[in-house]
Amino acid sequence: MPAAEAQVPSLDARVDLDVVENDLSAVVQVLRDLSGANIVILEGGDQKVRALKLSDVYWRDALEFAAEIAGCVVDEDKSGVLSISRPKRVTFSYDDIDLREVISSISKLANANIVMGPEVQGIVRVHLSDVPWKDALEGICKTLGYTVVEERRNFYRVVDPVSLEQQKVTRSYQLRYIRPKSVRVPKIESEFIEGGSAPPTGTAAEHFTVLEALRKALSDSGELDFIESQNVIIIRDTSQVQETIQEIIRRLDVEPSQVFIDLKFVSTTNTDLLNLGVDYGDTGPQVSVRGSQIPIALPFTMGAGGFEDAIIASDRGFGPFFGDADVPVISPGPVDRPATIFGALSFNQVQATLRLLQRDQSAEVIQAPKIITLDGNEATIFVGETVRYAEAKSEQGQAGGLQLTVQEASGSPVEIGFQLLVRPNVVPGTRKIQMEVVPKETTLSGTGSSALAPAGFDVFTVGSAGAEGTIALPRTRASTMITQMMLESGQTAVIGGLTTDADTKTVTRVPYISRVPILGELFKFRNEARDRRNLIIFITPTLVHNAQDAEFLLQQELQRRKMRLRDEVEALMEAESPLD
Secondary structure (H helix, E strand, O other), X not given: OOEXXXXXXXXXXXXXXXXXXXXXXXXXXXXXXXXXXXXXXXXXXXXXXXXXXXXXXXXXXXXXXXXXXXXXXXXXOOOOOEEEEOOOEEEEEEEEEEHHHHHHHHHHHHOOEEEEOOOOOOEEEEEEEEEEHHHXXXXXXXXXXXXXXXXXXXXXXXXXXXXXXXXXXXXXXXOOOOOOOOOOOOOOOOOOOOOOOOOOOOOOHHHOHHHHHHHHHOOOOOEEEEEOOOOEEEEEEOXXXXXXXXXXXXXXXXXXXXXXXXXXXXXXXXXXXXXXXXXXXXXXXXXXXXXXXXXXXXXXXXXXXXXXHHOOOOOOOEXXXXXXXXXXXXXXXXXXXXXXXOEEEEOOOOOOEEEEEEEEEEEEEEEOOEEEEEOOOOEEEEEEEEEOOEEEEEEEOOOOOEEEEEEEOOOOOEEEEEEEEEEEEEOOOOOEEEEEEEEEEEEEOEOOOOOOOOOEEEEEEEOOOOOOEEEEEEOEEEEEOOEEEEEEOOOOEEOOOEEEEEEEEEEEEOOOHHHOOOHHHHHEEEEEEEEEEEEEEEEEEEEEOOHHHHHHHHHHHHHHHHHHHHHHHHHHHHHHOOOO
């Protein structure tokens, strides 16, 4: 039996064939299954294909080679159906014979209905050996500039091409898959697309490039009309042009493949922190020296009988008041005189904290978007949120003062989250997919942790003395990759793996004392921090040819989610179960 390799039916399929002594009908069946084409064997199906070995060829070429080895030919009618037949073969050897006689001889041998126009005249020299009669007829007529027009029911005409200009036929072609782009397009917000969101101007037919290509295939007097509402092309031209147009449309109007893209975007952050030693704070150990007050007698002389004895506190609590010893003094009762203190050395400002701490903090963020798109079309998905923020504006007031106002910033809002922009292109006849992939992750990275500055924001002070204010602004961190790759359907590729390390080391010490052996360790403090960020992206494209493929992917995703839910329930039950 013939051996062939291809995955799914496709009119663009490329195959490998290895045939040895097989009927042509068996080879045709294999190619029919691989291509999905309509192939009818009229005669010659029992003819043997002796030996045919092909690698990575277009299935239609493989069919032609197999039919040629079996002595058959492949024809295509107006509906696109391929027919295989075993026509009569002719052998001629004439010198300077009239063209009409040769055509008559071919008509009799092939039992074909051939009509010649009155303008068909000329002398030819013919030497043919075992050639299909139709190929012989067309070759001989073309030698003298005539053409063979095939009509219905095995009827042929030999005419001058000039006369065909007066014999135009009108045919309509229903387009199934190719159609003009809509004037309404989805808006794709991405800095990686230039003008991708702008809809085309004018009618859709004006931007339908297929029409321009078909017009170039028309004759000088040919006409083409496009019915946009029905997606139908109507052409009025010669039969030869109609055959060319039909072949072009047959090649172009094929069902496009769809690509299902499963992407996992894994972002991990790991922070290692080590604090070791005695921390004296940002200002270090402080020792303060301060002076004191010294009591003096100047300008008074106590106990000398002067007026000052009446207003200065005495040991007795009573004293003379302008000579009257019975009047109590201002400060009755015993009075303690403090000792004189000339200065003080204070250590109450010295603060030291012994820190011995090691902390390992990890965070993992996983985005798993899934999207399906047509072959050759861009698609994007955004998972995140929109954050609005304000900006401060200062103005000179009427009184000369500075006024601060707050309004929404010109760059607001900022979008944080994950966005994927992808454009797949399926290699015709294979399961290979060329992909342009642009994943981007944006997060808030500010250090705020208050009501004024929420997580991801930083606080800034604006204004001048007397008119200061604070405002919170977001700080963002983005990770972006732009890459092109080729993958097999179902193959997973890693397009990430970016690791960023940030090491910070701080040593604080008290001068001179910290250099003393052993004792100096009490006056040192060391802080070490390592911040590691990993970015890993997994992408898996899968071809979707029909509803069965889409259903399979859906069931696969449902099964995966069911298993994940089961694992979570089991983990929850184990956590709540009592310990033995």
